Amino acid sequence: MTDFIYSAPTKVVFGRGAEEHVGELARENGGTNVLVHFGGKSALASGLVGRICRSLENAGIKFETLGGVVPNPRLSKVEEGIAICREKEIDMVIAAGGGSVIDSAKAIAMGTRADRPVWDFYSGKAEPNRDCLPVGAVLTLAAAGSEMSSSSVITNEDGDIKRGCNNESYRPKFAVLNPELTMTLPSWQTFSGIADIIMHTMERFFTKSGDHSMLTDSIAFSLIRTVIASARILLKNPSDYDARAEIMWAGSLSHNDLTGMRSNGDWATHQLEHELSGMFDVTHGAGLTAIWPAWARYVFTSDISRFAELAGGVFGISGAGDRENAVSGIEAMESFFAEIGMPTRIRDLSRQEGVSLKWGDYVVAELARKASFDGKRTLGAVRKLERADMENIYRKAW
Numbered sequence: 001m002t003d004f005i006y007s008a009p010t011k012v013v014f015g016r017g018a019e020e021h022v023g024e025l026a027r028e029n030g031g032t033n034v035l036v037h038f039g040g041k042s043a044l045a046s047g048l049v050g051r052i053c054r055s056l057e058n059a060g061i062k063f064e065t066l067g068g069v070v071p072n073p074r075l076s077k078v079e080e081g082i083a084i085c086r087e088k089e090i091d092m093v094i095a096a097g098g099g100s101v102i103d104s105a106k107a108i109a110m111g112t113r114a115d116r117p118v119w120d121f122y123s124g125k126a127e128p129n130r131d132c133l134p135v136g137a138v139l140t141l142a143a144a145g146s147e148m149s150s151s152s153v154i155t156n157e158d159g160d161i162k163r164g165c166n167n168e169s170y171r172p173k174f175a176v177l178n179p180e181l182t183m184t185l186p187s188w189q190t191f192s193g194i195a196d197i198i199m200h201t202m203e204r205f206f207t208k209s210g211d212h213s214m215l216t217d218s219i220a221f222s223l224i225r226t227v228i229a230s231a232r233i234l235l236k237n238p239s240d241y242d243a244r245a246e247i248m249w250a251g252s253l254s255h256n257d258l259t260g261m262r263s264n265g266d267w268a269t270h271q272l273e274h275e276l277s278g279m280f281d282v283t284h285g286a287g288l289t290a291i292w293p294a295w296a297r298y299v300f301t302s303d304i305s306r307f308a309e310l311a312g313g314v315f316g317i318s319g320a321g322d323r324e325n326a327v328s329g330i331e332a333m334e335s336f337f338a339e340i341g342m343p344t345r346i347r348d349l350s351r352q353e354g355v356s357l358k359w360g361d362y363v364v365a366e367l368a369r370k371a372s373f374d375g376k377r378t379l380g381a382v383r384k385l386e387r388a389d390m391e392n393i394y395r396k397a398w
Contacts, residue, residue, distance in 0.1 A: 002211055006257060007168075008148060008256045008257065008258065009171065009173075010148045010171060010172050010173065010174060010175050011025070011173065011174040011175070012148070012174070012175050012177060012252065013025065013174065013175070013176050013177070014177045014178075014245075014248075014249065015177075015179075016178060016179075016180055017178065018176045018177060018178040019048065019051050019052060019055070019138050019176050019178055019181070020051065021055070021176065022052050022055040022056060022094065022136070022138060022176060023055035023056045023057070023059030023061060024055075024059055025136060025173075025174040025176070026056060026059065026061055026092055026094065026136060027059045027060075028174075029092065029134050029136065029173040029174065030091065030092070030134060031061055031091060031092035031094075031134065031136075032061060032062065032091055032092075033061070033062045033063070033064075033088065033089060033092075034056060034061055034062070034063045034064070034090065034091070034092045034094055035063070035064050035065070035066060035081065035084060035090045035092070035093045035094070035105075035108070036049060036052055036053060036063050036064070036065045036066070036094050036096060037065075037066050037067075037069065037081060037093055037094065037095050037096065037097075037101055037104060037105045037108065038065070038066075038067045038069065038095070038096040038097050038101055039067065039069045039070070039097040039098070039100065039101050040067065040068070040070075042184075043067065043096055043097060043140070044067070046184070048096055048140065048181065049065065049067075052094065052096055052138060053065070064084055064088050064090065066080065066084055069097060069100050069101045069104045070100065071100050071281070071283060071284070072100065072155045072277050072278065073100040073101070073103050073104040073107075073153075073154055073155065074154070074155055074156075074157055075107075075118075075119055075154055075156045075157060075158075076157060077104055078104055078107040078111060078118060078154060079111070079118070081093070081104065081105075081107075081111075082108055082111040082112050082118065085108060085112040085133065086112060090112070090133065091133060091134075092133055092134045092135070092136065093105045093106075093108050093109045093133050093134075093135050093136075094135075094136040094137070094138065095135065095136070095137045095138065095172075096137075096138040096140065097138075097139075097140050097141070098139070098140055098141030098143055098144060098189075098193070099141065099143055099144020099145070099146040099196075099284075100144075102135075102137045102139075102144070102146035102147055102152075102172070103144070103146050103151075103152040103153050103154060104152075104154070105135050105137070106132075106135055106146070106152040106167070106170040107122075107152055107154050107165075108133075109132045109133040109134070109135045109170045110129050110152075110165075110167060110169070110170050111129070112132075112133050113129065113131045113132065113133065114129040114131075119156055121165050121167070122152075122154050122163040122164070122165045123156075123161075123163060124163075128165055128166070128167035128169070129167070129169070130167070130169045131169070132167070132169040132170045133170075134173045135170050135171075135172045135173065136172055136173055136174045136175070137172045137175045137176065138175075138176040138181075139175060139176065139177050139178075139248065139252075140181045140182065140185075141182060141185060141193050142179075142182055142190075142193050142194075142197065142244070142247045142248040142250070142251035143189075143192065143193030143194075143196045143197065143251055143284075143285060144193075144196060144255065144284070145196075145197070145200055145251050145252055145253075145254050145255020145256065146172075146255070147172055147175035147177070147252055148171070148172065148175055148252045148253075148255065148256035149171065149255040149257075150166050150167055150168045150170070151164055151165070151166050151255070152164065152165050152166075152167070152170065153165075153274065155278050160278045160279050161278055161370065162274040162277060162278030163274070164274070175252065177248050177249070177252065179241055179244040179248050180241070180244075182244050182247075183238070183239055183244065187238065187341065188283070188286075188341070188353075189283075190234060190238070191231065191234075191340040191341055191342060192283045192284070192285030192286050192342065193247075193285055194227055194247060194285070194340060195285035195286065195288055195289045195337060195340070195342050196251075196284060196285035197223075197227055197247065197250055197251045197254045198224055198227055198228075198254075198333075199269060199285070199288045199289075199292065200255045200259075201220050201223055201224055201254045201259045201260075202224070202292075202310070203260075203265045203266050203267050203269065203270060204220065204257075204259050204260025204265040205217065205220050205259070205260070205265070205306075205310060206265060206266040206303070206381060206382045207260070207264075207265055207266070208381045208382075212306075216258075216259060217309070217313065218313075219258060219259055220259040220260075220313075221310075221313035221314055223253060223254060223259060224314050225314055226246055226250055227246070227247055227250050228314070228336060230243040230244075230246040230247045230250075231247070231340050232339075235339075235340065264381070265381060266380050266381040266382050267379070267380070267381075268295060268299075268379040268380035268381075268382075268385055269288055269291050269292050269295050270288065271371055271379050272291050272295070272371055272379070272390060272393060272394065273287040273288050273290075273291050274371075275367045275370045275371045276290075276291070276346070278370070279363075279366070279367065279370075280349070280355050280356075280357055281355065282349050282353055282355055283353060285342070286342055286343055286349060286352065287346075287349070289337040289342040289343055289344060290342075290343045290344065290345055290346045290348060290349055290397060291346070291393070291394075291397045292333070292334075292337075293330065293333075293334045293337075293344050293345075293397075294345075294393050294394075294396040294397035295393050295397075296330045296333075297330060297396070298383075298389070298392065298393050298396060299380065299383040299385075300326050300327075300330065300382075302382050302383040303382045303383075304322045304323050305326075306382070307325075307329055307330065308322040308323075308325040308326045310326075310329050311326060311329020311330075311332065312325065312329075314329070314332075314333075315328075315329060315332045315333075317329055345397060345398065346359070346394070346397045346398045347359070347398055359398060364391050364395055367390070367391075367394050368387050368388075368390040368394060369387070371387075371390050372386070372387040372390055375387045
């Protein structure tokens with residue numbers, strides 16, 4: 001077991017009506033003039049934004065509101081939020097929504113006190129700004145885990161470039177988790193979120209050879225098994241509170257580093273998907289399941305025993321040799337993704353999401369060019385992927 005540093009400082013308030021505590025949580029963290037950041041009309045129509053604002057009013061906290069965040073959150077909305085925060089002297093940002101809204105709120109919090117364009121932190125031109133406004137989150141979609149993580153992903157419309165940034169300073173001070181807020185989600189969003197939760201855990205599981213911990217692996221296996229079991233309950237009964245509660249808590253734990261305290265993990269599937277959703281605006285979780293089977297089959301021979309361990313720990317597959325077990329585990333995960341209605345090939349996204357995917361050699365080359373930073377970086381831990389490998393995986397994933 002290798003050395004590590006672990007910190008998960010986010011305060012979590014979990015359960016029915018948890019959003020009623022937003023005012024006191026904001027006040028505890030120094031909020032006096034807050035930006036309430038949210039997505040589309042559903043946050044308003046459901047009354048969630050209204051309840052948050054009333055809670056702030058009852059705590060004597062002033063607020064401004066900014067909606068309009070879309071999936072794969074845009075840099076232009078972030079810049080709009082930064083302008084509001086500077087003009088109104090905002091001292092806290094509260095996100096009401098899923099990962100896209102929380103990621104956007106983090107970028108606003110970082111950019112407000114920065115002396116340079118916020119995109120510089122995402123593009124790698126500058127180190128993340130440590131002087132950030134505090135961030136709070138009211139979660140409405142169990143998926144990204146951004147409510148307890150130090151990561152944020154933003155899409156720059158100029159070039160459709162999707163990039164991530166990690167910054168401990170904008171990790172949310174508090175996260176409000178009420179599973180009831182997820183009850184009205186369309187099934188596509190629910191199960192895309194479930195896929196993202198599983199992928200966050202698997203990305204951390206596939207580390208460089210030998211960098212493993214029995215305890216951490218056991219936590220990862222249990223989390224994935226719980227999510228799979230809960231997902232099957234929701235297939236039959238979308239209103240099951242307990243299943244949604246299990247999934248919501250699993251989403252937070254999957255991305256607060258608890259399931260991966262040894263190293264940075266693999267993350268190749270995520271990086272390849274970022275370019276796919278940046279170019280075609282597909283749902284992140286669905287893009288991940290479309291790519292993962294091709295990635296897994298491409299790299300598994302570089303660490304067969306690790307894939308065999310996943311097969312045994314999650315699906316109970318054993319008895320054959322490691323190679324056979326590893327292949328069976330990949331097939332079992334692929335079958336589960338299909339069971340919950342997720343695509344297992346990129347071409348399926350056109351039918352399931354209704355997006356136009358213009359595919360061909362040029363598109364594949366462009367995706368790999370962006371993912372490899374024009375050939376300047378490799379991806380992955382199980383196997384280091386060069387630009388040509390990325391092209392091969394995109395082709396196999398189609």
